[in-house]
Amino acid sequence: MELIIDNLSKTYSNGIKALQNISLNIPKGMFGLLGPNGAGKSTLMRTIAALQEADTGTITLGDIDVLKQKNELRQVLGYLPQQFGLYPKISAEVLLNHFAVLKGITNKSERNELVKALLYKTNLYDVRKQNLKGYSGGMKQRFGIAQALLNNPKLLIVDEPTAGLDPLERNRFYNVLSELGEHTVVILSTHIVDDVKELCTNMAIINQGKVCLKGQPLEILESLKDKVYKKTIEKEELKIYKENYKVISEKLFLGKPTIHILSDKNPGGGFSLTNAELEDVYFSKIFSNTNSNSN
Template sequence: MKLIIDNLSKTYDNGVKALQNVSLEIPTGMFGLLGPNGAGKSTLMRIISTLQEADTGSITLGDIDVLKQKNELRQVLGYLPQQFGLYPKISAEVLLNHFAMLKGISNKGERKDLVKALLHKTNLYDVRKQNLKGFSGGMKQRFGIAQALLNNPKLLIVDEPTAGLDPLERNRFYNVLSELGEHTVVILSTHIVDDVKELCTNMAIINQGQVCLKGNPLQILEGLKDKVYKKTIEKSELDLYKQNYQVISEKLFLGKPTIHILSEVNPGNGFSLINAELEDMYFSQIFSNNNFKSN
């Protein structure tokens, strides 16, 4: 099954063009949607999940017209938004059972088995009796995934799921999503490059409401082969280097900035050629005037 987005556009009443002719083809598996905050990712996710209307364009999931057949889409959709609320004084098991009832699973035995299976899948079974107010951020995110899976979705959307999680919780969340991606169309919307690098076989970068790059991450990186150089400099030199080179990222190393630049030729001047990382490609699209395109 594929999710096909064709020429989707959305302009808000204040004139902000949140989406501009966005077209994507998303197959079964993990698909990463990368972009900075305000790029249009959340608007796109809300439109796909039928929570918001598009101005123009179309979306299909298999034979479902998403923009016209909202109820049909909701029956096969799992959605974990960036922000979601939970009842703090209710246990995970009780609340998940309640959500299952709301989703139409009326048979008590079937519902009990499903809740148990999902609590195991998200590694929450041992804390199923614990009130949600005692859950960590990662545990709440895994509970969010559990409720999103109650209807065995064909399409799962997760919006900024790992923001604020510690490394251990993030890895646990990666494992859950990776398993789901084997049989489901999973869209991972994030500004965290590592999320996409760890999980996704296909991806797109969106900025200012437009798709500026899409494809397989490894193939995309070929566009930067032999074009990324790095150098550690003094803090006082940073502005000068930004004036004279195409600086795409900077990080502190032992208190000094290490910069990555894009250059078609060896710039000399102490720069060393490095193997491009997905982060370099991301920053080259977000902060650079030059686009290195992938087939």
């Protein structure tokens, strides 16, 4: 099964063009949607999840017309939005059981087995009796995934799922998503480059409502081979370098900025060639797209 998005556009009443002719083919597996805050990622996710209308374009999931057959979509959709509420004084086991009833799983023994299996899958079984108010951020996110999987979805959407999680919780979440991607179309919408680097076999970068780049991460990295140079500079020099070079990233190393620039040839001046990282691809595309729209 494949999710096909064709020429999707959405303009809000205030004139903001949230989506501009978005076209993507998303196969089974983990698909990373990268972009800065405000890029249009959440608008796209909500539209795919049939939570808001598009102005133009089509979305199909197998033989389902997503924009017209919303009830059919919801039967095969799992969705974990960026913000979601939980009942703090109810245990994970009780609330997950309640959600299962709402999704039409009325056979008690079948429902209990499903809830048990999902709590194990998301590593929450040992704390199933604990009220949700005592859960960490990562535990709440894993509970969100558990409820999204109750209907064995063919399409799973997760919007900014690891923001604010510590490294241990993020790794646990990675493991859950990675396993799901073996059998399901999973869209991971995020501004965190490491999420896509760790998990996804296909990806797209979106900025200002447009797709800047799409493909497989390893192939995309090849596009910057022998084009990324680095140099450690003084803080007061940063402005000058930004004026004279295409600086695509900067990080502090021992208190000094280390910059990465994009150049088709060796710029000299103490720069050294470095291996391109997915973060370099991301910032080079965001930089290029932002500049082209400001000119």
